[in-house]
Amino acid sequence: MGKNIAKSTITFEFCDGGSCRKAKSEIAVREARAHLRNEGFWDSTHTIRTRCNGRCEDAPTWIVQPGNFWYKNVTPEKAIEIVASHTNENTPIDEYLLYKDGWDEIDSDNERTIKPVMFKQKNDSEFGEVLVARAPASDQYLYPLFKKLFEAPEGLKILLPNSEEQYVFSSHNVNYTDTFDVNINGAETNFTLAIGPITKAMENDVSEEIKSRKVGVVEVIWNQENDDYIAHVRLKNRKGKFLLLISIPLGDAYSWEYILETYLNMDSNKPKIVTTLEQ
Structure with missing residues (x-):
């Protein structure tokens, strides 16, 4: 509450949908927020819990802006690495990405085939x-x-x-x-x-x-x-x-x-x- 978002340069969107919660997403969120506060990045970043972002098969998922970086299977350990990479180097960690702008396809480890209506x-x-x-x-x-x-x-x-x-x-x-x-x-x-x-x-x-x-x-x-x-x-x-x-x-x-x-x-x-x- 009361955060001055005009000073925020990076936004972390944490999916808080049912599948992500079931996959223990809250633990990763806690680690990310603790790291941001303790490393002095709290005021220059913004963190948001969102509703389901539609990629339940890759839970827990995050989106980092700017850049439209989608992360998959975010564990507490990955969470700290991701946050540190964006705040210290302003760069994503490609091996953890599900998608980023410029890719022709997503990189899911658990892609589900969409069954067409017939x-x-x-x-x-x-x-x-x-x-x-x-x-x-x-x-x-x-x-x-x-x-x-x-x-x-x-x-x-x-x-x-x-x-x-x-x-x-x-x-x-x-x-x-x-x-x-x-x-x-x-x-x-x-x-x-x-x-x-x-x-x-x-x-x-x-x-x-x-x-x-x-x-x-x-x-x-x-x-x-x-x-x-x-x-x-x-x-x-x-x-x-x-x-x-x-x-x-x-x-x-x-x-x-x-x-x-x-x-x-x-x-x-x-x-x-x-x-x-x-x-």
């Missing part, structure tokens, strides 16, 4: 033989999806758990300022779903009501034989309970292209399809 032929209990893609359920995907679908809808059909159907033609407000809940509110529909992350450490402090409406499963259903709706987005909670169905009209090419290209990260002209039928 449509699979399935005999769905509600829609029959259709193509179904298991889609991302994170708020980083769902909030943008809701904003895009409800900013200029062209006849979305909403099916609620009580079997009520609602049709949306006008712009609706999408509000995600709550810790967990996103609310879609307008003249034609109003519903609330929990999309914010609930970690294992938080489970006991989150009400059952919130957990019951927490989106845990999202399926994009491509119905090529339907004359009215080209696709549906079906949301369920983590126990498989139905929460909501959003149906995309056949003529709404804009929303369908967004779902394929941005939400599912596919080429809309060549969607990934597995042809083996699943029951």
